Amino acid sequence: MEKKQDNLYVSTLARGLKILRAFDESHVSLSLTDLVARTGLEKSAVQRMAHTLHLEGMLERDPNTRRFHPSHAWLQLAYAYYWSDPVIASALPKLIEFSHANGETINLAQMSGDHIIYSLRLPNHRTHFASSIVGRRLPALNTAAGRVMLSTRSDAEISEACASWPVVQRTPKTLTDRAEIGNSIRAARQDGFCITRDQMLLNEISLSAPVKGTDGVAHTAVQISISAIAVNEDEVVEKFLRPLLDTTAGILG
Amino acid sequence: MEKKQDNLYVSTLARGLKILRAFDESHVSLSLTDLVARTGLEKSAVQRMAHTLHLEGMLERDPNTRRFHPSHAWLQLAYAYYWSDPVIASALPKLIEFSHANGETINLAQMSGDHIIYSLRLPNHRTHFASSIVGRRLPALNTAAGRVMLSTRSDAEISEACASWPVVQRTPKTLTDRAEIGNSIRAARQDGFCITRDQMLLNEISLSAPVKGTDGVAHTAVQISISAIAVNEDEVVEKFLRPLLDTTAGILG
DNA sequence: ACCTTAAGTATTAAATAATAATACATACAG
């Protein structure tokens, strides 16, 4: 990624982006040397890039600790994204409707390569823990939303994905057997939904339905998260599948 | 901004950022020539920057129209921001609580220079219109949240802000008289809240309370939006001020 | 309080890597 046979490629810009991407969920504040370590860039390169990003308002700098943080500008970019994606505008009112009618946490997920990314979330009142997951990426094969979206693709694509896409063990019960994941996806194709349990979080049931485009393929899915303490999978399907499908039906993929 | 007496400033990176910032609410998809027009950069500069951003996954390119769009990476940056800001984690559960108890749209706003930026929103079921406002920036003086945050600052700062910060007329009823805005801010200091009407949107009442830090100054505020069709300002204060103050009290500024 | 080490900041010569000009190709419209 550093050197390409491409005379339009501006490596300086790529280096600057690398700085931005060094920040994530578990790296919320980075010093100059942290950035050097995380990006693999030269010390002086990091110095110049971070300095420029700071002047341009893309990085906050704590004058005491001299550490860098993401700035509000990062939210502004998300704002631009939201307006650029017509699915968001179509989905939001439907999700609000569902959330109020059913009182459960509901998310919009989109396919992003071999991951899903959450693009909207309406948390319910039982969501005690601070859970900003908008913008979070998860391996598609590990998630109900990813599988249900995959299930709308061709057999060849499904096989290919099951064979090569990443699978990450997040809980002791995470399904890592690729054949079984394949079965789950093919079941989802039959059922029109996918339900998982304990995959990313213990005691979490996840039910997802696809938002299909005109070609029948889904790049978007709606997903709800339910605590498995009180109910089992069958009860979740029983209770929430119908309203969930009503919700997806109202969204223009 | 193009040329600085600063040998650490990497202008190439700044040019690349300019491309990203060319996208907003009303510019969701830009062609190469659009980008040239909006950024003021050379055609070939835009070509190289956009190309690089595309390869780096920061810009989507429609193969048919050859237009560029924001990519999912823009959401990912927002995700990193969320985790970097401790106020978000503190505020989110409180906002959820309020939203469920009161059923009204509630937002978190933060001061960002002379603007406010919305960093969280929980829409209510009456929010028909697609309203993703997270990341939206508005002139602080025009908003209840901005005024109530300002009201926690010194008189000197308030005067300075009233004199020099931007004021934008968004509706026929938007308050543009700077003296009156000053009065509104000083009233907010006495009251501990600020209420406005018809400022950014007609028939919208906005009630906001500050989240003060240990020094008594607020960089954050909570704000609710209520339709003025059914109720008037007094009724809004009567009904929602107490729960709103309870909410802000629970947030660590 | 001092010394030692690490981290951050500033400077500069060298040359790479970005630039801008322009030519070429493709799409679009009348």
Added chain:
DNA sequence: CTGTATGTATTATTATTTAATACTTAAGGT
């Protein structure tokens, strides 16, 4: 089908970035 506009490709030139290093400030241990 022709003309115009928009997007793509190429290249010589040099301005800009680079990397090395010196300097300064902060942090940590005894």
